[in-house]
Amino acid sequence: MNKIMSDKRIIAMYTLPALLLILTLIYVPIVMTGYYGLMDWDGIGAMTFIGLENYAAVMTDGAFWSSAWHSFLLALFSVGSLVLYLGVSLVLAGNVKGADLFRKIYLIPMLLSSVAIAQLWMRVYHPTNGVMNRFLTSIGIENPPLWLSDTSIVLFAIFIPIIWQYAGFYIIIYYAALKNIPKELEEAAKIDGASPFQIAYKIKLPLISGIIKVTIVLAVIGSLKYFDLIYVMTDGGPNGASEVMASYMYKLAFRTNDFGYGSAIGFFMLVMILIVTYLIRRATATKDEVQY
Amino acid sequence: MKKKAFVPFMTLTTAALMLAACGGGGNDANETASADENNSNNTNANANNEAANNAAEDQEEVTIDFMHLWPQGSSPDHHRIVSDIIADFEAEHPHVTVELEVLENEQYKNKLQVVSSSNQLPDVGMTWPAGFLEPYVNGDMFTPLDDILEEDGLRDEFVAGTLEAYEVDGESYALPLELNIAPVFYNKAIFEEHGVEVPETYDEFLEVIDTLAEAGMPPIALGNRDRWTGSLWYMYLADRIGGSEALNSAIDRSGSFEDERLVEAAEKIQEMVDHDAFISGFNGLSDQEAKAEFMNGSAAMYLIGSWDLPNYTTNEEVPQEFRDSIDFFKFPEVDGGDGNVDNWVGGPGVGLFVSEESDVQEESKAFVKHFAQEWGKRSVEEAGVIPGTQVNTEEVDLPDLFVDVLDDLNNANDITLFADVQMSSSVAETHLNMIQSLFGGETTPEEFAETHEEALQEDE
Amino acid sequence: MSSNSTAVESSEGVKIGSFRLKITHLLLYVILGIVALVQLLPLVWLLLFSLKDNQEVFNLAPFALPSDPQWGNYARVWTDGNIGLYFFNSVIVTGSSVILTILLASFVTFAITRMQWKLNKLVLGLFMVGLMIPVHSTLIPLFSFFMNVGLMDHHLSIILTYTAFNLPLTMMILLGFYYTLPRELEEAAIMDGCSVHRMFFRIILPITAPVVATTAIINMIYNWNEFVFVNTFISSDSLKTLTVGIQNFIGQYSTDWGAIGATLVISMLPILIAFFILSNRIVEGMTAGSVKG
Structure with a gap:
């Protein structure tokens, strides 16, 4: 058994193609990004080597650290939202009549592209015609918030569509994980008189803890490099109030012709995300992965 | 850090701007006005065509890659004029094929930068003036167009001051297509x-x-x-x-x-x-x-x-x-x-550049010249775009509001x-x-x- | 199969006799129903959006009916440009990358979780790092790479890029499931004289069908809607995908939103259908898996 399952030739056959692909298409760009970070380069003409100057500049760049803080907040909110999605998935995967239909409906927004989601939420947040403010004025609130132009709330206003955008993604993963739990376990617990909550908490959650950890890591990484809706809906504004790391990097690299500095930030982001991921994995590591 | 990107811009004197008959002739009906210039009306096009046909036999087939940002869906009028101009040009130069790539604004800007980094600019493309253009010029990506500007008085066809916005160190790097x-x-x-x-x-x-x-x-x-x-x-x-x-x-x-x-x-x-x-x-x-x-x-x-x-x-x-x-x-x-x-x-908006690295630079230059002139004749009337070349308000049929803006443009004391x-x-x-x-x-x-x-x- | 599961549920429903539970159930359905309604609204909004003209898109309330439905938006989208060709390209690119990603990711995940070798954690780590690079950092290096290997303006360049960028995510999702597969499965298979390949294709892949379907859905949606890589690596019109349809209506100073809405609706239909088909697999696979497990 052990001999067959540690056959080097087969291991190489199964891993090398994928490894080769990511080494060329992901690691080469990573290395290049780090390298461009050492250059004074507008991304167009010739480059000049300036050593660690860009990286040193990142350290004292207030705009960068404020965007990093925003990304970090987004990561916190995203991880928090997982609880909600887990709850929804537990209900859907439970013995609810019509769960199948509900599940499909719940996942539909996930099919929308970012372009559509951004347009939708801009209509929701419109200061005068928007769904939100029309509702607020109709219940008698006179000066409803200016969601996307008030610098004190814009960040949180934009988190909501981002988190909503990924609802389907996490629900579908949790749902598949929950459905993967053998029915017998639940049946047995039921016979012992366990309530649905007990079954969920004591049996189901521990069994899918592996996938929960994975989703936490995905949520954190995804948030720290998030870009799409922010770019379309606020462009990081007003005056950086909703800027995140990736949008800041993009502006430097592609709008202000500071590709070298933008690359340094891109590389710096990567290192930060790597450290955060490592910390999370260490914090959530248990003795052993759960086995049935 | 980088060098200043300021391009001193434009004092448009009223005199230089008078829109009189400045060669930028109109439609087919008005051939006499501009027939002496070679800025192409049908008669000239035909003449060129013949000459080109004769020459074509020993000319190699070439392709001009042209990237622009006027998609057919959102800008049907722009798109139609562009197609016509290309068709004209290809007819006059049978050995030339123009290949198009159309991207919307944002994606266009991104792609321009990405392709430049690998020295893969299209032969002809669109650029914005001053701050946008400067890094491309400093990186030797665009070629100066002064030689074609001097031919047949092309320089004088542009509204005074517009070309300067695309100048770096006294050389012009693009032909303006828009002025606002x-x-x-x-x-x-x-x-x-x-x-x-x-x-x-x-x-x-x-x-x-x-x-x-x-x-x-x-x-x-x-x-x-x-x-x-x-x-x-x-x-x-x-x-x-x-x-x-x-x-x-x-x-x-x-x-x-x-x-x-x-x-x-x-x-x-x-x-x-x-x-x-x-x-x-x-x-x-x-x-x-x-x-x-x-x-x-x-x-x-x-x-x-x-x-x-x-x-x-x-x-x-x-x-x-x-x-x-x-x-x-x-x-x-x-x-x-x-x-x-x-x-x-x-000020001017987009203008046409020719890539420094283009292997069909000669044809590309002829193309941008042809394009800017033809565009100037048709853009305001057919697409509502005020071109960088001078418009003869007497020859075009425009709504009053357009005429008023054009008049104010002519009487402008200064444009910042x-x-x-x-x-x-x-x-x-x-x-x-x-x-x-x-x-x-x-x-x-x-x-x-x-x-x-x-x-x-x-x-x- | 769905009738099968309803039968199980209703027999349980009989068991639950108490009135309080019924109320809780009712409340649950009301909540589920409301959430479902809210989740359906974006689709309704998009349909209405696609029938509005540019004035109405901004001025009407999002769910107000257009005064004069602009079916012309659809006609324009259909006739302007090569929707048919773009559609075909989208299917080719999305289909190939989804299959390639899932196959490669399954291979690697299997090797990492089920086979015994020293460097498995390190290799896993190498893949995870792939999740962390911001997309825009990769554009210039990848462009010059594809330039040098002659894949520029070729579908392979985007298929390979999609595969590489989705591999880590797909693997992470698969990973959680592979860890939960019982060891006895392989032991039994090997006892029976099964080769590793046979075991992988005949036992492991079918058992993981629910999660494979899940990752297929996720991959499919991502690839179908992606446009940054397409725009950067593809320049021939004949090779572009449906997302260029959206760009076609973005102008220099103004955008034709109604037509964009129509494009979004048209390009969403195929993934909606694929989604419903794949989505059923999540449950079907489960029953198959639990029978064997």
Whole structure:
């Protein structure tokens, strides 16, 4: 058994193609990004080597650290939202009549592209015609918030569509994980008189803890490099109030012709995300992965 | 850091601008006027065609790659003219095929930068002036076009001052296809309803704003999420208070941004905000959303480039009644200010470049020359785009509003190039962010000036 | 199969007799129903959006009916440009990358979780790092790479890029499931004289069908809607995908939103159908898996 399952030739056959692909298409760009970070380069003409100057500049760049803080907040909110999605998935995967239909409906927004989601939420947040403010004025609130132009709330206003955008993604993963739990376990617990909550908490959650950890890591990484809706809906504004790391990097690299500095930030982001991921994995590591 | 990207821009003298018969002839009907020039009407095209056919036998087949940003779906008129021009050119030069790649604005800019980094620019493409173009020129990506500008007096076909916006160190790197100024459009019906008149001074302007705002009519549509929209307001106030020299000299570093006239302009912006001049939530609205408010009759005024003229004249999708009620006025004067009411904010938009690395440079240059000339003849009438070449208003059939704008363009005392275009891209980013802050009341006029000054100094 | 599961549920429903539970159930359904309604609204909004003209898109309330439905938006989208060709390209690119990603990711995940070798954690780590790079950092290096290997303006360049960028995510999702597979499965298979390949294709892949379907859905949606890589690596019109349809209506100074809405609706239909088909697999696979497990 052990001999067959540690056959080097087969291991190489199964891993090398994928490894080769990511080494060329992901690691080469990573290395290049780090390298461009050492250059004074507008991304167009010739480059000049300036050593660690860009990286040193990142350290004292207030705009960068404020965007990093925003990304970090987004990561916190995203991880928090997982609880909600887990709850929804537990209900859907439970013995609810019509769960199948509900599940499909719940996942539909996930099919929308970012372009559509951004347009939708801009209509929701419109200061005068928007769904939100029309509702607020109709219940008698006179000066409803200016969601996307008030610098004190814009960040949180934009988190909501981002988190909503990924609802389907996490629900579908949790749902598949929950459905993967053998029915017998639940049946047995039921016979012992366990309530649905007990079954969920004591049996189901521990069994899918592996996938929960994975989703936490995905949520954190995804948030720290998030870009799409922010770019379309606020462009990081007003005056950086909703800027995140990736949008800041993009502006430097592609709008202000500071590709070298933008690359340094891109590389710096990567290192930060790597450290955060490592910390999370260490914090959530248990003795052993759960086995049935 | 990088070198200054300022290109001194444009003093358009009235004389140089007189639109008389300057060779940029019109349609097929008017061949006599321009037949002596070789800027192609049908007769010439045919002649060229024959010559080209003879030569074609020993000419190698070549392809010109041409990248532009006018997709058929959103800009059918532009697209049609482009196709016609290409077809003409291919007919005249049978050995040449023009291959198109069309991307929308944002994606276009990204791709241009990415392909440049690998030295893979298309043979011909579109660029913006000054701050955008400068890194490409410094990187030896674009080739100077002065040789074709000297041929057949091509240089004189362009409106005086426009070519300069694409100049670096005295050489021209693109042929402008667009020229715009920014008037204040207003809704006559709303003005009438509230009994207000077109303001001639800033104080009158504030009164108009107050009257409208008190009546619950949002005075001005502004989508300041896009930031350059707010910049227009600031630029006009800076001009009316300090003349065009105040802002220009701050940017070209012969002066300072902490000039009290520039600070005063910033104060006036905040004064306008305090008077509820702009629609609610303007800092979070895109220009398109703001425009929708204006076109819906939910705002009385809208400051935007003359590229928007078709919406108020020829665009059939817009109700006739609305189009009829739109007019524009010149930005009001400020009492005691140095600005001239005939100073405008504006400038050329996209222009055609030829790649330095192109292996079909000769054909490409012939193509951009042909393109700029033909475009100039047709763009304003057929697509509502005021070209960089001179328009003979007598030969084209245009709605009144267009004629008025063209007249004002001709009588312009001075045109200051959009600040975010004029500045290097990194200073522009600071400027635009500060604009949002200033309008949002999160920065004082003094801090506003100081931050600009720091960014400009650092960039020197 | 769905009738099968309802039968199980209703027999349980009989068991639950108490009135309080019924109320809780009712409440649950009301909540589920409301959430479902809210989740359906975006689709309704998009349909209405696609029938509005540019004025109405901004001025009407999002769920107001257009006064004069602009079916012309659809006609324009259909006739302008090569929707048919773009559609075909989208299917080719999305289909190939989804299959390639899932196959490669399954291979690697299997090797990492089920086979014994020293460097498995390190290799896993190498893949995880792939999740962390911001997309825009990769554009210039990848462009020059594809340039040098002659894959520029070729579908392979985007298929390979999609595969590489989705591999880490797909693997992470698969990973959680592979860890929960009982060891006895392989032991039994090997006892029976099964080769590793046979075991992988005949036992492991079918058992993981629910999660494979899940990752297929996720991959499919991502690839179908992606446009940054397409625009950067593809220049021939004949090779572009449906996302260029959206760009076609974005102008220099103004955008034709109604037509964009129509494009979004048209390009969403195929993934909606694929989604419903794949989505059923999540449950079907489960029953198959639990029978064997």
